[in-house]
Amino acid sequence: SDRISARIAGINPSATLAVDAKAKALKAEGRPVIGFGAGQPDFPTPDYVVEAAAAAVRDRANHGYTAAAGLPELREAIAAKTLRDSGFEVSPSQTLVTNGGKQAVYSAFATLLDPGDEVLLPAPYWTTYPESITLAGGVPVQVTADESTGYLVSVEQLEAARTPRTKVLLFNSPSNPTGAVYPREQVEAIGRWALEHGIWVITDEIYEHLVYDGVKAESLPVVVPELADRTLVLNGVAKTYSMTGWRVGWIIGPDDVIKAASSYQSHLCGNVSNVAQRAALAAVAGPLDAVARMRESFDERRRTIVAMLSEIPGVDCPTPQGAFYAYPSVKSLLGKEIRGERASDTVQLAEILLREAEVAAVPGEAFGTPGYFRFSYALAKDDLVEGIGRVARLLGEAR
Ligand code: PLP
DSSP states (O other): OOSSOHHHHTOOOOHHHHHHHHHHHHHHTTOOOEEOOOOSOSSOOOHHHHHHHHHHHHOGGGSSOOOTTOOHHHHHHHHHHHHHHHOOOOOGGGEEEESHHHHHHHHHHHHHOOTTOEEEEEESOOTHHHHHHHHTTOEEEEEEOOGGGTTOOOHHHHHHHOOTTEEEEEEESSOTTTOOOOOHHHHHHHHHHHHHTTOEEEEEOTTTTOBOTTOOOOOHHHHSGGGGGGEEEEEESTTTTTOGGGOOEEEEOOHHHHHHHHHHHHHHTSSOOHHHHHHHHHHHHSOSHHHHHHHHHHHHHHHHHHHHHHTSTTOBOOOOOBTTEEOOBOGGGTTSEETTEEOSSHHHHHHHIIIIIOEEOEEGGGGTOTTBEEEEOOSOHHHHHHHHHHHHHHHTTOO
């Protein structure tokens, strides 16, 4: 084309944002829409973080560029935090501060992939992964798990998808969109398998602190230390400190990869906003009280939403043990009549849900698995109960 490049024209618009936009438009018209689409905590950023940012704005030391890889103090704090939270011991030189976890994902793939390199991508997957793999010239190879295994892929499935072109395994536990958390034995089995075959692992730990029922999010390079030389850990402040809008994330990896990714970043964006880095420093170097309070509140909503969804005929909702999403199967409702319409896929069913029940949920198509809905439970409990009540009444009409 003489306008948009094939590379950029090939990007699918984010379905998560599309649902959110539709819901917002209806809300603006005065409709009482309840949105389960958003992937962000509904809490304010902690005060001491906001104060650190306000002070940083006034300090002219923060008005210039920082080193491309990030403020030295922040990189040190990230290394210390990583040891504290997951037990992974790294030096500050092994960290790179990025514009949110999203840029960490993109830069990690861009730094590791040559054209045609394959990335094993467990599905349901977070929407951004396949797009960033493709943009980096790689080929996403989807490995799908369903509700029968709690959305956990097995080593056998990964092995069946492995080819001579497989370079990377993307690993995300706790998972967006399913909330699934891999138990230690399975993390270890997957890590051993990757090690045996020389496969790199990019492990996205952004939901590490949002786990329930006493489960623990295990860090792959801690469970299988020999894998550390071929592992990139992705993380950020967005979900732990309710800082989605501040745009600070990071990559942790071997020195050579971090050095290469830093050179890339120096041309891509220079550095992450100084003020945001100062705010992230206050967050990362500070306590985990705020996330403990959020976790308690999310846990209560999690129990409520799972209980309510499970009572709806035709809805099968495994209990998520992490993040803030429920991911029920609604496959058996497809093709049934609801208010004179038959949805043949979950995109259509989500449209019916939005129009007839004024509830926004993201269809499974966005995550590589049609037949499911993702409900974020990062919303007020009353809204949650009202919204799922509406879903139950509408879907209860299916014949
Ligand atoms: N990784 C996962 C699995 C996510 O769900 C998200 C946000 O939705 C991110 C990374 C990136 O978050 P951010 O770019 O806001 O730091």
